Amino acid sequence: MHRIDVGLAERSYPIHIGRQLFSELPTLLTSLPTQLCIITNPTIAAHYLPALRAALPDDATVLVHEIADGEHAKSLSSYGEVMDTLIAASFNRDCAILALGGGVVGDLAGFVAATYQRGVHFYQLPTTLLAQVDSSVGGKTAINHPGGKNLVGAFYQPQAVVISTDCLNTLSERDYACGLAEVVKYGIIYDADFFTWLEDNVAGLNAREPEALAHAIRRSCEIKAEIVAADEREQGLRALLNLGHTFGHAIEAEYYNSWHHGEAVAAGTVIAAHYMLQQGELPAVDYQRIEALLQAFHLPVRAPHLSELQWQQRMQRDKKVQAGRLRFILPTAIGRAELRTVTDWSGVWQAISAVTETR
Ligand SMILES: NC(=O)c1ccc[n+]([C@@H]2O[C@H](COP(=O)([O-])OP(=O)(O)OC[C@H]3O[C@@H](n4cnc5c(N)ncnc54)[C@H](O)[C@@H]3O)[C@@H](O)[C@H]2O)c1
Ligand SMILES: O=C(O)C(=O)C[C@@H](O)[C@H](O)[C@H](O)COP(=O)(O)O
Numbered sequence: 479m480h481r482i483d484v485g486l487a488e489r490s491y492p493i494h495i496g497r498q499l500f501s502e503l504p505t506l507l508t509s510l511p512t513q514l515c516i517i518t519n520p521t522i523a524a525h526y527l528p529a530l531r532a533a534l535p536d537d538a539t540v541l542v543h544e545i546a547d548g549e550h551a552k553s554l555s556s557y558g559e560v561m562d563t564l565i566a567a568s569f570n571r572d573c574a575i576l577a578l579g580g581g582v583v584g585d586l587a588g589f590v591a592a593t594y595q596r597g598v599h600f601y602q603l604p605t606t607l608l609a610q611v612d613s614s615v616g617g618k619t620a621i622n623h624p625g626g627k628n629l630v631g632a633f634y635q636p637q638a639v640v641i642s643t644d645c646l647n648t649l650s651e652r653d654y655a656c657g658l659a660e661v662v663k664y665g666i667i668y669d670a671d672f673f674t675w676l677e678d679n680v681a682g683l684n685a686r687e688p689e690a691l692a693h694a695i696r697r698s699c700e701i702k703a704e705i706v707a708a709d710e711r712e713q714g715l716r717a718l719l720n721l722g723h724t725f726g727h728a729i730e731a732e733y734y735n736s737w738h739h740g741e742a743v744a745a746g747t748v749i750a751a752h753y754m755l756q757q758g759e760l761p762a763v764d765y766q767r768i769e770a771l772l773q774a775f776h777l778p779v780r781a782p783h784l785s786e787l788q789w790q791q792r793m794q795r796d797k798k799v800q801a802g803r804l805r806f807i808l809p810t811a812i813g814r815a816e817l818r819t820v821t822d823w824s825g826v827w828q829a830i831s832a833v834t835e836t837r
């Protein structure tokens with residue numbers, strides 16, 4: 479088992495990474511309260527709920543609240559239903575929310591934990607690769623609004639994150655690839671050696687070889703923990719974690735049913751890289767390596783069609799917009815990226831057009 483600490487000024491917390499960790503929960507989570515609410519969905523519950531329940535204290539009152547499977551469940555109405563469940567069961571401020579699932583469950587459960595009675599204990603038990611390398615760490619919690627992604631949310635850190643890597647055995651190829659999109663992101667924004675390691679380990683990662691996977695998860699969590707510890711509320715450095723997301727969130731919001739988050743981030747990353755290629759600020763070889771690595775992980779490197787107006791309206795709702803101006807995370811090399819205000823719409827549109835799939 480491996481432990482990484484997210485060192486925050488107010489309160490630090492551990493990320494435990496290992497195999498079959500749900501059976502270790504009694505030793506990992508020693509001060510659980512007696513009222514526990516597990517938030518999950520039916521797909522995940524079928525695989526992992528029995529093991530989790532068996533690990534919880536016998537004297538605890540355990541509620542299980544299942545939301546629907548899919549991004550559309552990260553909604554105001556699902557949020558309201560969880561609140562109804564907690565209130566009907568008279569759960570008090572000393573209860574804990576346990577998120578058992580991927581990023582959808584984790585983001586929603588975190589927002590419930592942040593807001594139920596102004597904040598209760600929260601534990602992340604991520605079951606997708608994306609959640610294990612990204613969404614369970616760092617305290618961004620949110621639900622979507624018809625107007626856009628993650629528009630309602632809070633920064634709210636968990637008490638602990640428990641990553642049981644064997645959960646990934648049951649994950650679909652498609653959702654596994656989505657997690658790799660965020661793994662590639664860490665290499666591009668922060669760690670050129672890690673990017674090269676990913677290139678050298680494509681076959682092992684695609685085959686989910688335990689050693690390669692363990693390294694990818696660990697290194698991703700280390701990088702995320704380091705960035706979050708330095709800038710918990712996204713005043714500067716943390717914004718780098720948004721590489722590809724301004725474009726990606728626009729794609730997702732227009733195509734929730736057909737594009738998953740990691741896929742949209744992959745295509746968005748290529749657009750950001752193309753913009754810098756056009757500017758002469760990203761070497762062509764680095765652009766090609768980014769595109770090739772995403773493709774090697776079976777991720778889309780072309781965006782779907784959106785009209786110019788759709789792009790503009792969606793991207794204006796990005797949380798990085800300042801004084802009405804778009805700000806993007808733009809790679810200057812493999813391992814380095816910057817947050818920049820961009821006023822040159824024609825350049826952005828040129829990059830989007832170059833990376834849009836032909837119809
Ligand atoms: N808070 C953050 O920092 C952060 C970071 C990245 C992404 N996100 C959010 O995360 C969401 C995407 O997360 P995701 O990619 O995990 O998608 P997801 O939560 O929808 O999970 C993907 C699919 O995998 C299924 N699943 C989950 N675990 C499984 C398992 N072990 N075996 C079999 N099936 C399993 C789910 O039921 C779902 O159908 C988006 O809403 C995105 O905005 C948040
Ligand atoms: O942790 C962060 O910070 C991130 O930006 C991680 C992203 O991968 C994630 O998708 C996040 O939810 C995006 O946040 P948002 O602020 O753009 O909604």
Ligand SMILES: [Zn+2]
Nearest residue numbers: 660723739743
């Ligand atoms: Zn993301």
